[in-house]
Amino acid sequence: MAVAVHRASSAHRAGKVALYAVLIVAGMLAALPFVWMITASFKTAEEIREFPPTFLPAEPTLDNFGTILGDPELPLITFYRNSAFVAVLNVASTLFTSSLLGYVLAKFSFRWRGAMFWFVIATMMIPTQVTMIPGYLILVQLGLLNNLWGLVLPSFFNAFGVFVMRQFMLSIPEDEIWSARVDGASEWRIYRSVVLPQLKPALATLGLLTFMFNWNSYLWPLIVLTEQDKRTLPIILYWYSNEHASQIQLVMAASILMVIPVLIVFAASQKWIVKGLTLTGAK
Amino acid sequence: MFGGRDGAQKRFVAATMTPAIVYVAIFSLLPIVWAVALAFFDFSPRRTGTPFLGLGADNPFVGLQHFKNMFDFSADAPLEVQQFHIAVKTTLIFAFLVVPLNLAITLPLASMIESVGRRSRVLFRTVFFLPVLASSVGVAIIWGYVLHPQRGLLNALLTKLTEDVTIVSWVADPSMVVVGIPVALLAILTAYLWQDIGYNLVIFIAALQAIPDSVKDAALVDGASAWQRFRYVTLPLLKPAILLTSVLTMISAFQVFDLFQVMTRGGPDDQTRVLTLDIYENAFRYQRMGWAAAVSLVLFLIVFLISRVQARMLRVEWEY
Numbered sequence: 001m002a003v004a005v006h007r008a009s010s011a012h013r014a015g016k017v018a019l020y021a022v023l024i025v026a027g028m029l030a031a032l033p034f035v036w037m038i039t040a041s042f043k044t045a046e047e048i049r050e051f052p053p054t055f056l057p058a059e060p061t062l063d064n065f066g067t068i069l070g071d072p073e074l075p076l077i078t079f080y081r082n083s084a085f086v087a088v089l090n091v092a093s094t095l096f097t098s099s100l101l102g103y104v105l106a107k108f109s110f111r112w113r114g115a116m117f118w119f120v121i122a123t124m125m126i127p128t129q130v131t132m133i134p135g136y137l138i139l140v141q142l143g144l145l146n147n148l149w150g151l152v153l154p155s156f157f158n159a160f161g162v163f164v165m166r167q168f169m170l171s172i173p174e175d176e177i178w179s180a181r182v183d184g185a186s187e188w189r190i191y192r193s194v195v196l197p198q199l200k201p202a203l204a205t206l207g208l209l210t211f212m213f214n215w216n217s218y219l220w221p222l223i224v225l226t227e228q229d230k231r232t233l234p235i236i237l238y239w240y241s242n243e244h245a246s247q248i249q250l251v252m253a254a255s256i257l258m259v260i261p262v263l264i265v266f267a268a269s270q271k272w273i274v275k276g277l278t279l280t281g282a283k
Numbered sequence: 284m285f286g287g288r289d290g291a292q293k294r295f296v297a298a299t300m301t302p303a304i305v306y307v308a309i310f311s312l313l314p315i316v317w318a319v320a321l322a323f324f325d326f327s328p329r330r331t332g333t334p335f336l337g338l339g340a341d342n343p344f345v346g347l348q349h350f351k352n353m354f355d356f357s358a359d360a361p362l363e364v365q366q367f368h369i370a371v372k373t374t375l376i377f378a379f380l381v382v383p384l385n386l387a388i389t390l391p392l393a394s395m396i397e398s399v400g401r402r403s404r405v406l407f408r409t410v411f412f413l414p415v416l417a418s419s420v421g422v423a424i425i426w427g428y429v430l431h432p433q434r435g436l437l438n439a440l441l442t443k444l445t446e447d448v449t450i451v452s453w454v455a456d457p458s459m460v461v462v463g464i465p466v467a468l469l470a471i472l473t474a475y476l477w478q479d480i481g482y483n484l485v486i487f488i489a490a491l492q493a494i495p496d497s498v499k500d501a502a503l504v505d506g507a508s509a510w511q512r513f514r515y516v517t518l519p520l521l522k523p524a525i526l527l528t529s530v531l532t533m534i535s536a537f538q539v540f541d542l543f544q545v546m547t548r549g550g551p552d553d554q555t556r557v558l559t560l561d562i563y564e565n566a567f568r569y570q571r572m573g574w575a576a577a578v579s580l581v582l583f584l585i586v587f588l589i590s591r592v593q594a595r596m597l598r599v600e601w602e603y
Binding site for chain 2: 104108116237266
């Protein structure tokens with residue numbers, strides 16, 4: 001009996017070891033491209049041209065980062081500011097319009113409510129490729145080409161956000177709303193002091209997802225922004241990688257400076273992002 | 284008194300919904316209607332049309348001509364039609380490879396990650412989830428470097444393993460084709476899987492954690508092996524999650540743009556030309572917006588039909 005238990009536990013232990021071994025190998029494989037990028041950014045121009053390439057830098061240097069930070073053609077602060085302008089305004093407007101319309105669609109009854117909600121869901125199914133051509137022509141008419149507002153105005157209202165907020169609102173009881181009404185609070189006040197506080201967790205998740213989506217967005221900014229100093233980070237990164245294709249160490253250092261800082265913020269808040277993705281099936 | 288309250292509510296709904304409706308009409312409804320209209324015109328923004336949306340005059344109405352051209356499979360079909368055929372084929376191959384490969388990686392990986400301790404679980408999840416959070420342009424640039432013929436990691440590893448200098452041009456050599464699938468497409472597929480698996484992984488881990496321990500323990504007491512437990516207990520319980528993620532994975536696989544645009548721009552020889560890239564190039568590089576709009580409607584139709592089929596599968600599953 002004792003022998004059997006011992007045998008079972010050692011088999012169990014062997015299984016555990018195998019499990020961890022597989023996971024560690026898979027994890028290292030997944031991390032490898034990132035590591036390859038990071039080590040390259042510390043290599044000298046001579047070392048990057050060696051064949052076969054080295055894995056770890058022989059003489060680690062910070063020169064590549066210095067070159068990029070001192071490059072007058074690459075004012076990183078401008079591009080960070082452009083990206084932040086678009087992302088912050090889109091987060092603010094999305095949170096405002098989604099919570100307000102989600103609340104109205106969930107808690108008020110009026111004519112066309114069903115049709116409005118159906119339309120919101122329908123627009124989520126239309127691929128960007130369909131609406132981007134007329135969207136571009138509309139921006140031309142509005143004179144917003146090459147203008148960061150051209151990335152903000154069309155996404156002032158976000159169908160996905162409205163949908164999420166409306167679903168979340170349905171689960172919130174109406175007692176407090178009604179008692180605030182009896183107390184004589186105005187409808188705007190009820191939205192602000194009764195509804196918004198209850199939406200906080202959903203707003204945090206929606207805000208993070210919206211920020212991430214806008215920060216990494218590529219196709220629409222590529223169409224709208226053609227002047228260099230108006231561009232956002234992903235487009236600049238692509239431009240830089242083409243411009244310096246033969247100096248990979250610089251491209252990798254630039255990638256690190258443009259991608260990693262915000263990636264760390266996202267990774268630190270991944271609990272909320274994961275919650276949002278698993279609850280809503282957003283993609 | 285009560286009527287006054289009711290009036291306040293009506294005013295509130297009117298004050299919020301009116302701007303919303305106006306906005307949606309301009310930025311959601313108009314683009315959809317306009318895109319459908321464009322598909323019936325030979326429209327280029329370089330030419331002047333009538334004041335009505337620039338349609339007509341030098342941008343003539345061509346009726347169903349664009350859609351008829353799509354079925355021109357002759358050898359002397361216009362270049363954009365031939366490229367459209369390539370794009371449809373490439374997009375379908377890509378999307379239908381992504382889904383099974385993604386599931387084949389994420390399902391076992393999720394159940395492995397779910398079974399380790401809490402701390403290790405968070406660590407492993409973070410490693411696989413990081414690429415989901417990264418900008419896809421960054422992902423494309425990193426993979427371009429991993430696959431670089433002379434300086435890349437992959438060729439370096441192959442050189443070391445085979446002890447023979449290996450210089451393979453993974454994304455630029457049109458002669459490299461494996462069972463009819465261009466290697467360049469497989470290279471982008473690899474980068475996309477790397478970027479995307481973290482998403483489904485997170486969904487599956489959450490679904491696995493929702494399975495009550497009592498169910499797993501019962502199978503364990505009955506003496507089921509690890510494989511039997513996965514096959515007969517976990518898998519059936521995960522079925523709704525698997526169907527949902529395969530719908531979402533397929534829909535987003537049809538709409539991948541960034542990786543293709545940055546890594547290959549459709550090359551070599553149009554081997555990685557997908558519909559999203561075809562639409563972008565026609566609309567904004569060659570200014571053939573009427574044709575591009577028609578192609579975009581085809582993309583919409585494909586995505587719509589597939590999501591209908593999969594939604595039906597989901598409903599059947601729920602009834603069962």
